[in-house]
Amino acid sequence: MNEYLQLAVLGLGTGALYSLLSSGILLIYRASGVLNFAQGAIAMVGAYVFYELHVENGMNFALAALISVVLCGLLGGVLYQVVMRPLRRAAPITRVIATLGLLTVLVAGATLLYAGAVLDVPSSLPTQTFEVFGLNVPQDRLWLLLIAAVITVATHLASKHTRFGLVTRGVAENETSIAALGESPDKIATINWMIGAALAGLAGTLIAPIVGLTVDSLIWLVVPALAAALFGRLDSFPLAFLGAIILGVGQALLSKQQAFIPGLTDLVPLALILIAMVVWGQATQTRGVILEKLPSVGSARNHTPVLLGTLVVMIVLAAVLPENWAIALGISAMAAVVLLSVLVVTGYGGQVSLAQMAIAGVGALVAGRLVSNLEVPFPLAMLVGVVAGALLGGIFGLPSLRMRGPSLAIVTLALGVAVNSAVFKNSMLSGLENGFPLKPQSFFGLTIDPILSPRTYTVFVVCWVILLLWLVGNLRKSPAGRRMLAVRENERAAAALGISVSAVKLYTFVVGSVIAAIGGVLFAFATTNVQVSTGYDPVSSVAILTFGIVGGVGALPGPFLGAQLYPGGLPGGVIAEAIGGSEAQGWLVLIGGIVMVFVLVTHPEGIADQMAKPFKALRRNRSGAEDAEAGAAAAGEGTERAVVVEAQTAMSEGGPELLRVSDVHVSFGAVRAVAGANLEVRRGEVLGLIGPNGSGKTTLTDAISGFNNARGSIYLDDEDISTYSPTRRARAGLARSFQSLDLFDEITVEENLRAASDTSRWTAYFGAWLPQRWRPLSPVAARAVRELDLEEVLAESPKNLSYGQRRLTAIARTLASGPSFVLLDEPAAGLSALETAHVSQLITRMAKEWNVGVLVVEHDMSLVMASCDRIAVLNFGKVIAQGSPIEVRANAEVRAAYLGDDFAIDELEADLLLQAETES
Structure with missing residues (x-):
């Protein structure tokens, strides 16, 4: 037992040094949103600078260490300004790769200079030991632990209680807001990069005597450091410190088995990461997640x-x-x-x-x-x-x-x-x-x-x-x-x-x-x-x-x-x-x-994108007729044949007839967003869901579609789908659109619709490598295209469309799967009066002609009053009224909470809605 306790004590020092690296990683990540995979390489630079100054040239330990730490800090500032700052708007994956590129450059330079030599660096910390409960405790390990603990406490307190720390946290949340307060996000990021790199230099200086000075021994220290940072949820310095200590001690305890099971100690960071993944990980994106920009994808035309x-x-x-x-x-x-x-x-x-x-x-x-x-x-x-x-x-x-x-x-x-x-x-x-x-x-x-x-x-x-x-x-x-x-x-x-x-x-x-x-x-x-x-x-x-x-x-x-x-x-x-x-x-x-x-x-998008730009420009400069032909070819088939199908009156045959929400509660911590909601929607009916901002409308929609944890029951007919995943609910006939649209911008409008309407499930994965036989759009998808006038933009990327067309595309994609029930989250947001009239007419036809049940969340009361059969009103997470538009409009509690005493439909919008209804 004493032997393992002795190993654990030795592991404290290694864990402390991991902590220094992970603290630097957290500082850089919080300020610039970049996980610096080159942190170990920067530590390597610090170690080699220290070696040259202290060992080769006999410089005093403290001065040599100070110079190496300062030079690493300056290196961090230069790397941010020269490499990372120009990439601040690039895809996160590109910024990660940039740090890996920096790692490659630093490793190549060190390899040229030192050619894989193993250098001995004597420790300048006190190396005497003293006995505690029968254990020999080296002083240098305690010094390392103390240094790491002090830096962890200092960075934690600074991030919580100083203006600079609070501004850094603000930059991580919203750069624009911080800039509006008169602070420079670039300046803040540069300083944090310098501090983070300086901590890496300090870690390299202190760890070289323990692990020996080689290129490989230092650059891959970034793996346990990143594991500790991930254990700290990329936000908490104390948790990262704890994770680093666990890593150091765990590796030390397993070192005795290394001779029998090679690579065993390298499994410890992986184990810690898996623990963090289980405890902190999140399976799918939820409301409020900012979608990451990714590199563009080619169309893979007739290749x-x-x-x-x-x-x-x-x-x-x-x-x-x-x-x-x-x-x-x-x-x-x-x-x-x-x-x-x-x-x-x-x-x-x-x-x-x-x-x-x-x-x-x-x-x-x-x-x-x-x-x-x-x-x-x-x-x-x-x-x-x-x-x-x-x-x-x-x-x-x-x-x-x-x-x-x-x-x-x-x-x-x-x-x-x-x-x-x-x-x-x-x-x-x-x-x-x-x-x-x-x-x-x-x-x-x-x-x-x-x-x-x-x-x-x-x-x-x-x-x-x-x-x-x-x-x-x-x-x-x-x-x-x-x-x-x-x-x-x-x-x-x-x-x-x-x-x-x-x-x-x-x-x-x-x-x-x-x-x-x-x-x-x-x-x-x-x-x-x-x-x-x-x-x-x-x-x-x-x-x-x-x-x-x-x-x-x-x-x-x-x-x-x-x-x-x-x-x-x-x-x-x-x-x-x-x-x-x-x-x-x-x-x-x-x-x-x-x-x-x-x-x-x-060129953050890569060489291929740059080489393709002249060809893209050439296609854009063609005549209108040639453009249409090229666009059709890009989609793999002509627009006309993509939508030629036999007409049908219903979106789908069979399927559930009733969507019932029973006593649904949703809470976020101590905040109760939805409190006991009860709703019913039948096929062929439109139910409007209205209420003040923050009343829980979108939260309830997320609960119904399975995107947040809710208590209560949700039924399709007599089938309780409360435990179903969003995917399984969608396959059961419950589709939804999103307030933020959430279109797939890297594929065409037609491919967006096909992604929703592909009927094959597992079989699609087996024949995916073979040439695909052309098929027309499904009847429901084709009808959605016609109803929303999207025939001319099928070959376009959604990002090239007007806002109104993007919103109509989102609705069409929701309908393309042929659902029994559709949840529309603010379908008229940002639309003109004419476009709103079109959407109102479409919602009515969804229910009456296509036999779809519609739950629509909307603030535009002209649309709600014109298209909804019934209306439910939410206020502070509770349904305070349900009934016909006339009944809801006359309800005193609803008028007090949301509509106001002088509520009336705007005459111009009412005329437009009436005109659209008459023309149909």
Whole structure:
């Protein structure tokens, strides 16, 4: 027992240093919204500066430490001003990648200077021990704990009780409001970056004597630091400190088992992250969540001819280029395969994975061992390796059900580090540097010999790239692809259409992992032995994601463009060989990292987007007729045939006839937003829900559709759907629109409607990789298009429409699934009087002609009085009145609470409503 207590005491010091790093991460995140994955690299810079000053030049410890901390602080300020400030409006994923690019640059520079040397840094803190209850307690560990505790308390108090701390919190909430108060958000962010980087420098200075001074030992300290920050909900310094101490002690206690179970200590950050995920994680977006901007997605038009032409060109190049160039072309092609997995996971799925090379390595290891040890035929071994990668990808995708964005990046990075330590660095599993020998293989009669026939192997790899590009292009245009893009754009809106967000996320990770595993196998069999101890590590995963973003993560050409940055490929591999020497590759990595950061700053959408702009401009400058033709082609079919269907009078046959809300309560802490609401809506009827702002109307709508926790019962006929998810409620016939519209802006209006109206469920995922047979819009979707006059904008992106057209598109998408009941949240908000009259007429026709039950939340009383059969009035979460429009208008309590004594429908609006009704 004493032995473990002794280890725990030693772990306190390590945990304290993790705390310093995590405090810096929190400061930077709160001020700029950026999770700084380069925090460990900045600590590395501080450690090396301290080493040069204190050890090499004999400078006093205190002065050397002060200089290193100040220089790191200045470095943080420069990095914000030069790199992060220009990206403050970019997608969060782009800003995360920028910090990874900075990590790449700093690591490349340190590697050039120190070439992987292990440097000894003596501790300048008191190293004497004293005995407490039989334990030998080193003084330096207590000093580290004290320093970390003091800094944690200071940062916590400063954030809560100083003007600067409060302003920093305000910047995290709303930059515009802080700027309106006369404060500069950029200045605040710069100062916090400087303080956060200075803390990283201090941590690097103090931890180097404990872990030894190497590049790798310091840069990946960011993983436990990020885990501690995540445990602190990216907001709480005390909780982050607690998480860091748990990490340090846990790793120390498990260190004795490290010899028997390699990589065990690297599992501790992952375990803490999983605890944080369970305790703090949130499954889906809720009301009030600001949707994250994501990189643009290409349309993947008729890509087959282009791919065939590319295949021919690359085969010719592999045949005629010098052999070393042909080999470099093959390396770029293999990198493009793994980058395709990034395109699927991040570009189409909107999920951030920093473990794609780890998945590729598992596929390579499984296939390699089957061939080397069991002499399994190469195609079968490749298949088994891909299946193993897919299974691992499904496991890696599980955290995405609770987390998203930068938080998910932390989880996947920790998973990648764990796989690298437990599998790739395990001699029993991977063979380490020796690997497993391979003989020349055969793939359905084609001899695969990368040594004697490198050109043949390059052609083999190129064929895989083109095939996978074709399959991924098909996926983009399939129902499954539309679901992926819908979840990517807005999880809440996707769930409201009956799309299973969880299924889509797992499918995204599995598909991406299949592609990554294929790339890993191709890499492994490009040599005479399978070696996964290098090339599949977390640095490689970081590089792959960075290359993907730089190339263009949402466009099919992006993987090709990003792959040219891969070490050993075109043009880097050829240049390095021409220059010669081991340092040439290092300099190319450094230059490539700088180029990557420059491209991110100047072109956040990636190279592919910049290359496509001239073609987009050319299409915009065509004549009106040509534009219409091009737009129809972009959508994959003509507008006319997209809506040609037989007319029908009802939105759907069968289905529930009654929506009943019984004694529903919704509370947020001590605030009771809805208190015992009771409502009934029948098909063919319009029920208006009105009340003052803050009365609970949208909250009740969210409760009915399943987007917040509510007590009480909700029935469709006699079926209690209170425990159903939003997706299951939508599939049962309950659809809704959102006050904020929540359209999928990266796909066309038609694709928005198809995402809602696709009738296939699980079957859509299996045929998604094959060419899709054109189908007309469903009858209900086509009728919604006609009723709302959207025929001319089907091929447009919703972001290019007027506000009125966007709102009509949102209503049409809600109707496209053929629901029995529709919940409309302020459908006339922001519309003109004429547009409001149109919507009022449409609501009436939904009920009377299409046999849909409508619950409409609206402040426009002209619309409510003209279109609603009954009205329910909410005030302070309670239903204070229900009845016909005349009864509600005459109710004294309603007039006092909401309508006012002098309420009357505006005469002009009344005339417009009457005119529209007469014309219909």
